[in-house]
Amino acid sequence: MTNVNSVVLSDLLASERISLDLQASDREAVLAELVALAPQLAHDPEAKQTLLRALHEREQLHSTGIGDQIALPHARNALVGLVAQPLIVFGRHNAGIPYESVDGLPAKLFFLVIAPTVTQHLAILARLTRVLHDPKLRRGLLAATADYQSRTGGGSRALTRRSGCDGKTSLAEGAFRDELLVQCPPL
Numbered sequence: 001m002t003n004v005n006s007v008v009l010s011d012l013l014a015s016e017r018i019s020l021d022l023q024a025s026d027r028e029a030v031l032a033e034l035v036a037l038a039p040q041l042a043h044d045p046e047a048k049q050t051l052l053r054a055l056h057e058r059e060q061l062h063s064t065g066i067g068d069q070i071a072l073p074h075a076r077n078a079l080v081g082l083v084a085q086p087l088i089v090f091g092r093h094n095a096g097i098p099y100e101s102v103d104g105l106p107a108k109l110f111f112l113v114i115a116p117t118v119t120q121h122l123a124i125l126a127r128l129t130r131v132l133h134d135p136k137l138r139r140g141l142l143a144a145t146a147d148y149q150s151r152t153g154g155g156s157r158a159l160t161r162r163s164g165c166d167g168k169t170s171l172a173e174g175a176f177r178d179e180l181l182v183q184c185p186p187l
Helices: 027-036 044-061 118-131 137-142 173-182
Strands: 065-069 088-099 107-114 145-152 157-162 169-170
Touching: 027 044, 027 088, 027 107, 107 118, 107 137, 137 145
Parallel strands: none
Antiparallel strands: 088 107, 145 157, 157 169
């Protein structure tokens, strides 16, 4: 993963790292809620605190709210040793929360980026930023709904999204993750 072209966002997302109903009421609480969705850190309270501290330090420098109701929380630098592979946690807050975004709008879509190397860290942020400029993709993410019924054999969530006036279109878990690439083909 050396440049933006080699970043495949769907490879960095997994159903256990997606929440379409964040409950936090402020920036600090949403960061904690997102960190809690990273199963790689579930049994390591020290790693969670390290990540939260790094996220808070980054937010104190300047908000990671990039506008258009999007925030890309991330540490200032890569967090070597915290995770073995890069990952993204996606969360949506239906009402939005004040996030000191550049456009002043509350943030609703959150993409927490965690990467073990600086190269991966920067490539993921660059790819996300480029992909999220697509208004159709943002509308799709804001309209996504989740059906939390367990499937047989895997216990993973079945996901659906509203497709404009066409009603609901069912999406398999992988297709939801690939939404980022389907709407915005690789560069």
